[in-house]
Amino acid sequence: MVGKPTTTATPSFPDILDVIIVGAGPCGLAVAARLREETPSAMFTDDEHQRYHWINKHSGRMALVQAHQGKLKGVKADKWQRYDSRRGSSSTSSSSYSSASASSPPSLSSSVSSDQEISMEEGDDSDGISTLVLDSSGDQWMERWNKAFRTLEIEQLRSPMFFHVDPRDRDGMLAYTQESSREKDLWEISGCVGKELSKHKKKKQRSRAQAVGEVEIDERDRKDYFSPSTGLFADYCGSIVSRYGLDSPEMIRNCEVNDICYDYHPELSPSEKIFTVTTADGTRFYSRVVVLAIGPGRTKILPFKLSGDEEQGACHSTEIRTFPSPNVKVKIKQRQETNVVVVGGGLSSAQVVDMAIRRGVTKVWFLMRSDFKVKHFDLALNWMGKFKNFEKAAFWSADTDEERLEMIKAARNGGSITPRYQKILKQHMACHRLSIHPRTVICGREYCASSRTWRLTTDPPIPDLPRIDYIYFATGMQADVNELPLLRRMNHDYPIETKQGLPCITDDLMWQSHVPLFLTGRLGSLRLGPGAANLEGARLGAERIAWAMDEVLGRKGSEETGSERSKQCFCGLGNRYAELADVDG
Ligand SMILES: Cc1cc2nc3c(=O)[nH]c(=O)nc-3n(C[C@H](O)[C@H](O)[C@H](O)COP(=O)(O)OP(=O)(O)OC[C@H]3O[C@@H](n4cnc5c(N)ncnc54)[C@H](O)[C@@H]3O)c2cc1C
Incomplete structure (x- = not known):
């Protein structure tokens, strides 16, 4: 269990957690990491990320303010010192700064050095969302994934470089590969990169069947169309786990969840509904939100x-x-x-x-x-290349879930x-x-x-x-919410529509608008699209869940510190002029 629970319960009951994530696979990891990422890639461009993390690293060490006669757009030097002194309370932090690093150019946002920093900062963050992960495959992240790859002796992933679980940077895996000099761990996905078809040509060809190996991806995206080795991907996931401090021993419990109930609890929460999550050995956990990241479930076809x-x-x-x-x-x-x-x-x-x-x-x-x-992939190439937004827009604006289901079937x-x-x-x-x-x-x-x-x-x-x-x-496996034992009670108490076993959840990936049970991965297919069952779905799902989670849990730590305001100011967020009010004389 990580972070502070939100409610102090009576002595006979455990605390109510903010979030329970069921499933420690790629989708569960993506959600846990995203909940700890302040600058997700969906909101920040790569340049902004670079600037943000460089400022974080060097603030107070570079003479930013002095060089501009004491003021830089109204941000005073002491604000940065305050921010730095918070970090400086850790001796590890100050000792990790060498003069060489202070003067080196900004690195890519997912650099190894900035990973270490974040990890240290997050570990101190007691205001974080309290999270527990329950997984039937083991007490480590990605155990089912790792076992499948080991058993089938799979040397490389099928998916390209931008399919991963890092919430911070779409190009994070590429950057990690370069920084750790692991280019030899990349396998070129040959035959799919070349001149992309124009919209006109695509339209003409739409009626015809797609020939195998037909080039669909623009030449400029060639760098993306490599697949990582199994080891490289595992190490990258490991770096994400440590960057966000998701490796504490109590974070993941090895147990099978077989019941989820959402109701008032007479002792723990008589006025607000909470989740009671029961495992196969009868242990109960309580939370305000549950994220179901169970992949295809456990029913084999x-x-x-x-x-x-x-x-x-x-x-x-x-x-x-x-x-x-x-x-x-x-x-x-x-x-x-x-x-x-x-x-x-x-x-x-x-x-x-x-x-x-x-x-x-x-x-x-x-x-x-x-x-x-x-x-090349589980998905048709038109869902991956430059025109994927065209396909996705058609998917999201489809009138019915039946239409979406047909699009998923056609794409896969x-x-x-x-x-x-x-x-x-x-x-x-x-x-x-x-x-x-x-x-x-x-x-x-x-x-x-x-x-x-x-x-x-x-x-x-x-x-x-x-x-x-x-x-x-x-x-394969059958993903049918009507058949999943752990959802029997939810299906009974809060029935929802399904299309061939896939639940018709809200756009926020919630079971119902007032039931904060989030579904990601394959079970989120009708909202996320055909890539939901793949690593792409992990990142997309995590992003949507994080947005909605803010609302469900309410924003914490509403009183911003000076350092947070300064960071926001540098990142172009919020009202820059508000800072002027604080400037002395
Ligand atoms: C052999 C193989 C290779 C693949 N290669 C790729 C690839 O290269 N690229 C790609 O994009 N996709 C690939 N996929 C698809 C891949 O499955 C998904 O990308 C990814 O695993 C989905 O992650 P997930 O977290 O949704 O599911 P999973 O990885 O299946 O994780 C779900 C977790 O939930 C746990 N769980 C399930 N039910 C319960 C329960 N009741 N209680 C507690 N825990 C539970 C499971 O133990 C598991 O650990 C591959 C799939 C397979 C089988």
């Missing part, structure tokens, strides 16, 4: 329900514990033939296929319900594989280790527990399909 026996011979890709499965491992060791089926159509399925072949499986049979689709268009993995799969096919079957489903199955193999029939039939040793279902 399987083409058929597996019996107890069948579970020995198959699993969902999110449930892979050892790879390959023990029976396949033994056979490979004994140099026996092995056959594995992978069902799916997205990148995860291709990654499982590749991993199985690299680990020595004789042949993989890759079955997909629809066509074999190749795309089911699972797809990247050109890089297409190439890898082609190589496996050339070596007769892989057989790909688009538009094919399993229509009959028989699992023999003693031989631990399957006899499968497919539609259309695959000639000579041998007995199968193991089936992997990389068939």
